[in-house]
Amino acid sequence: MELLNQSNYNVWKTCMDSYLVGEDLWDVVNGSYTSPPIDGSENSSAYKKWKQINAKAEFILKRSISHSLFDHIIKCKSAHEIWRTLDHLFNKKDEARLQILENELANTIQAIAPIEGSLIERTNAKEGGGISPKRKNLPRACPTHSPFPVPDPECGGVSLDPGHAPYSRSPNYVIE
Known part of the structure; x- marks a missing residue:
């Protein structure tokens, strides 16, 4: 079984x-x-049994x-x-849960940054320089909507919905 982490609680719990x-x-x-109370010899053995079972579960x-x-x-x-603490941690919608997700996002971004830098360096080395806006004619997503562009057949640019003005594939496009 996989260790519990920030993203697999439901599978782990099941x-x-x-x-x-x-x-x-x-x-x-x-x-x-x-846990039974520890107030007599009869309860003492019951407490020991509970303590042993609890220790195994812990x-x-x-x-x-x-x-x-x-x-x-x-x-x-x-x-x-x-069990209650973990359930509360993963099922609540307050700031602590948000903090876990923010930490996970920050870790992901940190993990991706070196890969992205390496890809740009390789591209620069292969092409003899930076990514030229005139040599790369890439679509750009709308910054106010989804980050995933879709082709707009009417103008050759990209649009996120039919009623939205498309972003063109202009030669002035710059990758930042």
Whole structure:
């Protein structure tokens, strides 16, 4: 099973749910089997049993989470608390979830930047200079709409919808 990361929660949760049921640990994770009070010898053995089952479930959950998410669950005291914390983290629509997505986007951009630079350098080396606007006649997407241009058969430029003025394939096009 793949480690839980910012983009695979639903798949991870489904697989983990099935695995925990199969290992007879689901009741402690979903909170239906809770820690009994430690107030007598009878409860002492029940507490030890719960503690052992909880520890197994915690271990399984912790070993299936990527390091980048581990800080979110490090202070959790039970498998049920870990499960709730992860569910809250991935199912909420507030600023913390937004922060995860922004971090993921920033990481993706950082990963792409060196590749983009390398491609431009290779193009420059092959063509003997920078990308010339007169040698490259590339379409440009509309900056106020989708970044994906579509051909406009009427003028040879690109447009995003029939009612939108197309962007032409002019020789003044500059790649930035």
